Amino acid sequence: MASPYRCPNCKTNKSRFNIIQQTAYPVKMDPFSGEVLQQLSNDALEPFHMPYRGPEYRIQCGTCGNIEDERTFLAFGSMKSQ
Template sequence: MSSPYCCPNCKTNKSRFNIIKQVPQSVKMDPHSGVILEEYTSENLSPFHMGYRGPDYRVQCGACGLVEDERTFIKFGEKN
């Protein structure tokens, strides 16, 4: 978060953003009721459960509401 941002959608916002921290929760759910049957930690994932590999946070434009990966805002900020 030490690079300048610019929104690629509205193209004018360079200062108002929401940083959305993503906290993954690995669970096993009942397919019929949606009830959580089991919670996993990153150390005890079952062999058939892939751990979360996405970004730790995403960025939302405070002007138009676009939500994207931080790299998108940084790349557009470098161009402008």
């Protein structure tokens, strides 16, 4: 997060952002009630339960509210303004 951001939607915001830290908790749920039956460990997942591989951070523009992957904001932040 030591690189500049710029919103890919409104294209003007370069300073107001919300950093959303994502934390995944693997669980086993009842398919009918939706009740959580068991919270699993990332180290010992059951067969057919894939670990979370998404981004650690998502960014929300503090001006227009757009939420994207951090890489998108970084890519637009490194581009020269037109």
